[in-house]
Amino acid sequence: MSELLKISLPDGSVREMPAGSTPADVAAAIGPGLAKAALAARVDGELVDLTRPFTADAQLALVTARDEADALDLARHDFAHVLAEAVQALFPGTQITFGPSTDDGFYYDFAPKDRPFTDEDLPAIEAEMRKIIAANKPLRREEWSREQLISRWKQQGESFKAEWAAELPDDEPLTVYWSGDDWLDMCRGPHLPSTGKLDPNAFKLTRVSGAYWRGDQNNAMLSRVYGTGWLNKKQLEEHLHRLEEAAKRDHRKLGNEMDLFHLQQEAHGSVFWHPKGYLIWRELEAYMRRAIDAAGYREVKTPQVMDSRQWEQSGHWGKYRENMFVIPDEVPNTEDEGPVVSGDADWMALKPMNCPAHVLIFRQGIKSYRDLPLRIYENGCCHRNEPHGALHGLMRVRQFTQDDAHIFCREDQIVSEVRAFCELADRVYKDFGFTYSIKLALRPEKRFGSDADWDKAEDELRNAVVEAGLATEEYGWEELPGEGAFYAPKLEWHLTDAIGRTWQVGTIQSDRVLPERLDASYIGEDGEKHRPVMLHRAIFGSYERFIGILIEHFAGRLPVWLSPVQAVVATIVSDADPYAADVAAQLKAAGIRAETDLRNEKINYKVREHSLQKVPHLLVVGKREAEEGTVAVRTLGAEHQKVMPLADAIALIRREATAPDLV
Incomplete structure (x- = not known):
């Protein structure tokens, strides 16, 4: 008599099967429907073929198309x-x-x-x-x-x-x-x-x-x-x-059609922003400044080039040097023969991130526990030597600007600061119409810092999300083992765009390593020196990438407050040119970014061209409109135009052109 093996199923039942039986045999024993639907099996958690024989008692889960x-x-x-x-x-x-x-x-x-x-x-x-x-x-x-x-x-x-x-x-x-x-x-x-x-x-x-x-x-x-x-x-x-939809929304294609930016070989990996594109940047920058001012951040500006010894002390020189642009700290004299800099010359590097520079600002002057939390913000331009093949439009560049901030705080302030950031990020993403999920990236195998410090940091981030009510299925809460940075665990915000793609954008990291390596300290209530905890955080991630995501999310039809041109006044006949100029002047006086189109072209041609440029509102004027003080408003995406008094049109566009208020 052959040995019988006990095969435990997900519903708690146990099947006794002869030694040498396979998952396919179990499926057939349960029923012909399951035998037909089964594709593979998980045996003690391992994904295996249906024909792999059991060698001992096992836990079995049959895989069907439902296990997508x-x-x-x-x-x-x-x-x-x-x-x-x-x-x-x-x-x-x-x-x-x-x-x-x-x-x-x-x-x-x-x-x-x-x-x-x-x-x-x-x-x-x-x-x-x-x-x-x-x-x-x-x-x-x-x-x-x-x-x-x-x-x-x-x-x-x-x-x-x-x-x-x-x-x-x-x-x-x-x-x-x-x-x-x-x-x-x-x-x-x-x-x-x-x-x-x-x-x-x-x-x-x-x-x-x-x-x-x-x-x-x-x-x-x-x-x-x-x-x-x-x-x-x-x-x-x-x-x-x-x-197909993604190809239509490709930010590189739309950026060209809308005259926003371009890329070229002479500055590979960096962006040439055109006036219209830079208007989007400026609006986002102003929006974020309002947000950080209201949240108690202090804006700073730090150098682009820093000595390699600083990067050695921070740990980036050893961990990240291949991605840094390095230069000698002496400029060769072209009149001399041969190189001026010797093999043991000191080196400088374009900063790939802002954090060490912010620690240096924190270290200026003695800090007290009463000064904390200290929130330092910078629209910081960084450079990373990304591989040529990895570059992709605005999404992956070598020069980029982060909406970067570092919060220096006491141990007892960490959870409240992280929770406040979660709430701020929530408001920002909802202003742009994004839904998102939150992930907690846990310690990698190779890391700085003690296990005890990592335990505390991971618990603090986890607790903050729980307190903010975001560690739920609704927000796609998930923990990602091994995916943290080498110096800190991090919370990640993954945005979902209009066609269901996800983009990892915002992050906050709880770091005890860098303050230790760069000797940051404050005087505690006990009169002794203590290390602050450093929270690295960003919401946009980088302006370049966030603008690329916005262009694709909205298929170029940006919210009116972000649109480089918010209204164009287009004439049907040249007799309406003076009225068109007056309409444009009134729009501009109301704070609306407006232009005129007085070209001797048919109005349908003008409508098509400005639709391609994704202009939110086209105000069409002819003799009748000039006589009556009205405009025919064609809103992007709408089937029909609406004739209305000029004052009503200005009020309509002005409402839409008002940026969200985070204060």
């Missing part, structure tokens, strides 16, 4: 393998390398035999993939030795796979997965039971690009084929619609 996170990852992983099989069927002699799943799909890197792949190859590859899916080929796991793997790959002419197999450790099982009986790839798994579990209408190949073998530019160039994969056709269509 697991199911999507499995499907995307399998789409990548089906892609590789399809490519080798269509292009014999092509070598395979790697093919992981991604956040919204998958890719696979190939070494083609004859020529690099192009986007024109994608339809044929998609068709071959659908054939493989329709064949419902079983996906079968086997364990091989490293020598078997290397021998197999060399026989098949797979030099890239052979190289990788030679580096795999022998102290753990090495696995391959067969697709049917004629194609395999080495992979840790798990996989779906068969290719037929994939929906043939739930994927799309999107593009081809070049990629270096193992990410090293000294290695061979490969062809990378990207795809997006989902559980069903509806999910795919929704994703493609989001991509």
Whole structure:
């Protein structure tokens, strides 16, 4: 009689199964519906194939399409393998390398035999993939030795796979997965039971690009084929619609159409702000100044360049130097031959962040416990040497300005200060129409400071969010192990935009490390020196990125108070030019940013052009309007215009052009 194993299910029931049984057997024992729906299993928390035998008593949770996170990852992983099989069927002699799943799909890197792949190859590859899916080929796991793997790959002419197999450790099982009986790839798994579990209408190949073998530019160039994969056709269509909508909202495209900014090679990673774009910046800056003034912050300005010894003391030189722009502290004399600066010269660095400079301000003069909390704010320009390939419009730049502040406080003030910041951030994000979630990023493996200090810092942030009533499902409260900074845990604000994308923007960090390293202190009530706790905080994150997010969130149709041009007065006939000029003058006198369009063009042409520029209100005037003292108001996005007295139009636009009041 075979041994019976106890398999515990999520509902608390226990099934006794013979040794060697699999999760698929359990699913079949429960019922045919579950057997058909099951895609994989979690055994004692580990995601495994349905055909993996039990070796002992276990906790079992069967994975179906309802377990979307697991199911999507499995499907995307399998789409990548089906892609590789399809490519080798269509292009014999092509070598395979790697093919992981991604956040919204998958890719696979190939070494083609004859020529690099192009986007024109994608339809044929998609068709071959659908054939493989329709064949419902079983996906079968086997364990091989490293020598078997290397021998197999060399026989098949797979030099890239052979190289990788030679580096795999022998102290753990090495696995391959067969697709049917004629194609395999080495992979840790798990996989779906068969290719037929994939929906043939739930994927799309999107593009081809070049990629270096193992990410090293000294290695061979490969062809990378990207795809997006989902559980069903509806999910795919929704994703493609989001991509289409995102392309329409792309801040780089809209920034060009609206004449807001541009980027060019001569200052790669930095932004050239045009007058209209800088008006948005100025409005945001003024808005934030009102907020921080009301909240008791003191604004400062600190140097762009600081001595490397300061960065060494803060810890950034050792942890962050590769991302810093460094310069010698002496300028070479071009009249001399050879370099002036010796190898042991002192170095300066453009600041990548403002925090050490704010500590230096705090250290000027003796601080008492009565002076705390001290809230120091700066619209601080920073420079970070981001990799060329990581730069992306306004979203990832090398020069940026933070709405940065540091709160120096006593231990007993931390929770109240963090809670006040949570409430301020809440008001700001709601002013811009964002919903958000809050995450607590906990200690990373490599960090400064004692475990006791990290315990306190994490508890303080957690307690503040609880007191503010934000640690709830409504606010997407979540804790993220290992994702804190090397010096402090942090709260993160993740905004959700109009098409459902999330952006990590605001943050507050509770730091005991930097005050210690930079010797910040205050005199306590007991007359002794004490270390302040330093709260690093920002709401916009950076002006550049926040403006990019706003442009995409609103699809360029910014709130009237943020719009660079709030109204344009456009004439139908030249006889109305004097009246148009008077209307514009009255608008400007009311504090409205207004322009005139007196060009000898048809009014429909003017309407289209100013709609492209996302001007909120177009005031159309002709002879009748001039005689009656009225304007025809065309509001962006509205189907019809409204004729109204000029005074009423001014009052309407003025209300919309008033910035939110945080005081």
